[in-house]
Amino acid sequence: MEMFDLTLIWAFIIGFGIMMYVLMDGFDLGLGILYPFAPDEDARDVMMNSVAPVWDGNETWLVLGGAGLLGAFPLVYSVFLPALYIGVFLMLAGLIFRGVAFEFRFKSRRNRRWWNRAFCWGSAVAAFAQGAVVGAYIQGFRVENFAFVGGAFDWLTPFSVVTGLGLMAGYALLGATWLILKSEGHIQEWAYKITPLLLALVLGVFAIISLWTPFVDPAVWERWFGHLQIIWVFPALALLCAFTVYRAVKQRKESVPFIATIGIYVFTYLGLIVSKWPVIVPPDLTIWDAASAPESQLFLLVGVVFVIPIILTYTAWTYWVFRGKVRVGDGYH
Amino acid sequence: MELDPLVLSRIQFAFVVSFHAIFPVFTIGLASYIALLHGLYFKTKNPAWDRLSLFWTKVFAVVFGMGVVSGIVMSFQFGTNWSNFSQAASNFLGPVLSYEVVTAFFLEAAFLGVLLFGRGKVPQGVHLFAAIMVAVGTFISSFWILSANSWMHTPAGVELIDNRFHVVSWMEAIFNPSFPYRFAHMAMASFLTGGFVVAGVSAWFLLRNRDPEANRRALSMCLWLLLFLAPAQAVVGDYHGLNTLEHQPTKVAAMEGNWETSTNVPLLLFAIPDQEAQTNRFALGIPNLASIILTHSADGEVPGISEAALDEQPPVAIVFWAFRVMVGIGLLMIAVAFAGLILRRKGGIYHNPVFLKALTGMIAMPFVAVLAGWVVTESGRSPWLVYGMMTHAEGVTPSLTGAMALFTLIGYVLVYGVVFYAGIYYLTRVVRNGMLPQEERETAGENFQRPMRPMSASHTPFDDDVDPVRS
Numbered sequence: 032m033e034m035f036d037l038t039l040i041w042a043f044i045i046g047f048g049i050m051m052y053v054l055m056d057g058f059d060l061g062l063g064i065l066y067p068f069a070p071d072e073d074a075r076d077v078m079m080n081s082v083a084p085v086w087d088g089n090e091t092w093l094v095l096g097g098a099g100l101l102g103a104f105p106l107v108y109s110v111f112l113p114a115l116y117i118g119v120f121l122m123l124a125g126l127i128f129r130g131v132a133f134e135f136r137f138k139s140r141r142n143r144r145w146w147n148r149a150f151c152w153g154s155a156v157a158a159f160a161q162g163a164v165v166g167a168y169i170q171g172f173r174v175e176n177f178a179f180v181g182g183a184f185d186w187l188t189p190f191s192v193v194t195g196l197g198l199m200a201g202y203a204l205l206g207a208t209w210l211i212l213k214s215e216g217h218i219q220e221w222a223y224k225i226t227p228l229l230l231a232l233v234l235g236v237f238a239i240i241s242l243w244t245p246f247v248d249p250a251v252w253e254r255w256f257g258h259l260q261i262i263w264v265f266p267a268l269a270l271l272c273a274f275t276v277y278r279a280v281k282q283r284k285e286s287v288p289f290i291a292t293i294g295i296y297v298f299t300y301l302g303l304i305v306s307k308w309p310v311i312v313p314p315d316l317t318i319w320d321a322a323s324a325p326e327s328q329l330f331l332l333v334g335v336v337f338v339i340p341i342i343l344t345y346t347a348w349t350y351w352v353f354r355g356k357v358r359v360g361d362g363y364h
Numbered sequence: 365m366e367l368d369p370l371v372l373s374r375i376q377f378a379f380v381v382s383f384h385a386i387f388p389v390f391t392i393g394l395a396s397y398i399a400l401l402h403g404l405y406f407k408t409k410n411p412a413w414d415r416l417s418l419f420w421t422k423v424f425a426v427v428f429g430m431g432v433v434s435g436i437v438m439s440f441q442f443g444t445n446w447s448n449f450s451q452a453a454s455n456f457l458g459p460v461l462s463y464e465v466v467t468a469f470f471l472e473a474a475f476l477g478v479l480l481f482g483r484g485k486v487p488q489g490v491h492l493f494a495a496i497m498v499a500v501g502t503f504i505s506s507f508w509i510l511s512a513n514s515w516m517h518t519p520a521g522v523e524l525i526d527n528r529f530h531v532v533s534w535m536e537a538i539f540n541p542s543f544p545y546r547f548a549h550m551a552m553a554s555f556l557t558g559g560f561v562v563a564g565v566s567a568w569f570l571l572r573n574r575d576p577e578a579n580r581r582a583l584s585m586c587l588w589l590l591l592f593l594a595p596a597q598a599v600v601g602d603y604h605g606l607n608t609l610e611h612q613p614t615k616v617a618a619m620e621g622n623w624e625t626s627t628n629v630p631l632l633l634f635a636i637p638d639q640e641a642q643t644n645r646f647a648l649g650i651p652n653l654a655s656i657i658l659t660h661s662a663d664g665e666v667p668g669i670s671e672a673a674l675d676e677q678p679p680v681a682i683v684f685w686a687f688r689v690m691v692g693i694g695l696l697m698i699a700v701a702f703a704g705l706i707l708r709r710k711g712g713i714y715h716n717p718v719f720l721k722a723l724t725g726m727i728a729m730p731f732v733a734v735l736a737g738w739v740v741t742e743s744g745r746s747p748w749l750v751y752g753m754m755t756h757a758e759g760v761t762p763s764l765t766g767a768m769a770l771f772t773l774i775g776y777v778l779v780y781g782v783v784f785y786a787g788i789y790y791l792t793r794v795v796r797n798g799m800l801p802q803e804e805r806e807t808a809g810e811n812f813q814r815p816m817r818p819m820s821a822s823h824t825p826f827d828d829d830v831d832p833v834r835s
Binding site for chain 1: 432433437444447450451456458459461465467469470473474531762764767771772783787790
C-alpha cells in the first residue's frame, strides 16, 4: 500500500465528515438556540417542522465521525474524549433532550412548554459544548505517553468559553438564514430582521477569536505571521461571504444568505485546518502519530467509500423531497 | 467512601448498555414479526394481518426511536471512560463499530421511512420488501455488535504488540470462537422477547374483546413459535455454556458456584456464595447434575473458581444469582409455552382468563432474563476487559477521577430516567389505544400531518387530555 497514504485519505474523510456535521446539524441546533426569541408558537412550529425530517440524518454524521475516528485516528478519540469528558457529557445530554423533544412536542399539549425548553436548552448546550471543543483543540492538550493527563476542566478556559459562545452565535446565524429560506410572512420577516444582528455578533466573536488565537497557540502565530502568507486568503474569503450575507438580506434574497453563511463556515474551517496542519492532537502530535494500523484503515475504507456516496445521495434526496416553504399549520405529508 | 473511577465507570457502562439493550432486543424480534405479517397479508390478502402489522409497526416506531436516542451515548463512552482500552483495541473495534454504523444506517435510511410511512403509498410488494430489509438491518447491526462483544470474551485473530492489538486475521477476529453461540443465543432471545410481548399484548386485547379475529391469530402464532423457541433456547444456551467452559472456565465455575475443581459436581439450586471464605453457605443442590450438564457424564470434572487467583475471580454471588434468574425465567417460559399447548384444544387459549392474564404478566419477563444474561456474561468476565489480555483497570481512562465519573453517572441516570418515563408512558398509550375499530380510536388529526420521524408513525397523542379509551 505504498502508493496511497491511507492516513491522508482518512484525514480528508474525517475532515469532510466534521464539516458536513457542523453545517447540517449547525442550522438545526441554531433554530433551537433561536427558539425562545421566536415571535410566537406558530413560528416555533414552522421552525421545528422545517428541520424535523432531516435532523437525525444530520446527526448521523456525528455518530459516523465518532466511530470513524476510533477506526482511523484512535489517538484523537482516546485523548479528546477524556480531555473533554464533562463537555462531551453535556453535549450528549443536550442532544438526547433535543432529539426526544422533536417527537414529544407534537404529541403533547399540556407539557409542550417543557418540550420547548428541552429543545432550546438541549440545542444551546450541545452547541456551546461543540464550540468549546474547538477552543480546547486550539489550546492543545496535556498528553504524556499517548494519553491525556490533564484535569477535568482544562478545556474550560476563557478562550474556550468565547469559542463556545462563538459557535452558538454562528449556529444561530445558520438557523436564521435557513429560516429565511424555508419560511414566509411574518416569520420570514423576523428572520430577516435578526440575521444582520447575528451576523454582527458572529463577526465580533470571530474577530476576538482571531486576535486571541495566535497568543493561545505560538505555532499558529508562527504560521500566520511567518512565511506562509497565502493563509490570509481564507479569512478574506470568509469576510467576503459575510458581506454577501449582509447584502443579500438587504435585497430580500431568499437562498443566498444561507449559502453565503455556509461559505463563512467553510472558509473559517479551512483557515483553522491550514493553521494547524498536520497537527491533529495539539500541541505536537500529527495525523500520522494518531493513525491506526494501515490494515485497519484499509479494511474500513472499503466500506466507507462504498457507503458515503449512498448517504450523500439519500441526504440530497431527502432535502429534495422536503424542499419548499414550510407553512403555518401544515406539516409534511 | 472513596469514589473509585473504575467501579463508577463500570456501573455507568452497565447502566447505559442495559438501558439501551432492552430496545434493540425487542426491535430485532419485532421487525421480523412485522415482516412476517406483511408477508402473510401479501399472500392471503386477509385484512386481519394488515391490522396487526399496522398496530405493531406503531409500537416498533416508538421503541426504535428510543433505541436510537439511547444508542448515541454508547459510541462515545468507549472514549470517555475507557480511553486506554479504545486506544489499544481500536484497530479491531474501530472498523467493526464503524461497519455497524454504515451498514445499519444504509438500511435504516433507505427502508425505515418506507416501512413506517409507505402504507398505501407504495405498492404492497415494495412495502413488504422494506419490512424485510428493516428486519435484515437489525440483524446486520447485532451481527457487528455481538462480534465486537464476543471478541472481548474470546479474543482471536490479533496479536498484542506494545499494548496495542493488531489484527492478523479479520476472519478469525470477527468470527471469534464464542461469536456463533453468542449470536445465536442473542437472536433467539430477541425472538423470545418479541414473541412474549406480542403474545402478552394480544392476550390483553382478547381479555378486552378488541379485534378478536386478528388477536387470536397473533396469539396462536406466537404460542406455536414459543413452543419451539423456548426449549430450543435452552439447548442453544447449553452449547453456549459448553463453549464458555472451554474458553472462560472461571465464568462457568462462578455460574455453578463451584469453588474447587472436582468431579460429581451437584447442580446448586440455592446457595449463598461467600467469596472471602471461598465457599458456599446453605448450599442446596441436585447431586451430579452439573457434571452431567457440563461434561455429559455423571462423574465429569468441573473446574472450580479457585483455579483463578483471588484477584482474577469474578464477583461470584452476582454471576451465580443472575444465572439463576435467567435460567429460572427460561424454565417459566417453557412452562407457559407448554401450558398453551395443553390448553389449545377447543380454542382454550383464547377464553381462559387465567392463562391470558398470565401471558400479560409475562411481558416483562424476557427483558429481565436478557438483562440477567448480560450480567452473567459480563460480570463473569471480570476482571478481564479483553479476556486474558487486558483488565478493566488497564483499560480505564487514566485521567478520570471518581468525581467526574459520578457526575456523569448521575447525569445519565437523570437524562435516561426522563426519556424512559416519557417513552414508556407514550408506549403504553399506543398499546392502550390499539386494535380498536377506526371510529373509536383516538386520532388527533394533526398527527397525521407531522414530519416523518419514527415515533410520528404512531399517530397517538401524548397527554391525557384526549383519552376516550381507558380500560
